Amino acid sequence: MARDEYGSEIGGDDEMNCVRCGHESGYNRAVIDRFSGAKIGHLCMNCEREEFGNVLEYSTRGDDECVLCERDGQIELPRFVPVERQVGETVVVESEIEDGTAPRLCDEHFHAITEAERLRPVLDR
């Protein structure tokens, strides 16, 4: 029984992969379905840069819209931030989902990034 001894909801025992490249990546952002609250996976730093550049970093507008269009944001992309915790004599660093307003994507734009792998252009001439 692997249990996170701190009872943290995002303990190190979840092995979610990047929703775009599918690799188990260093945490960058969580991908969360706002309606069910379910965590869908992660978005790694490389994929964020490739898909969005700096858009997500500057997109905390505090409203419910997708960062790329005007539709309702269904998917939330909060950042993971390292948090230092004092545990007995030692300080441990854990990742936590950042508080505050996270950038959002509508379902269409979310699918656009998760399906990017097979939509990648194949040059044939």
Ligand SMILES: [Zn+2]
């Ligand atoms: Zn990735």
Ligand SMILES: [Zn+2]
């Ligand atoms: Zn959108």
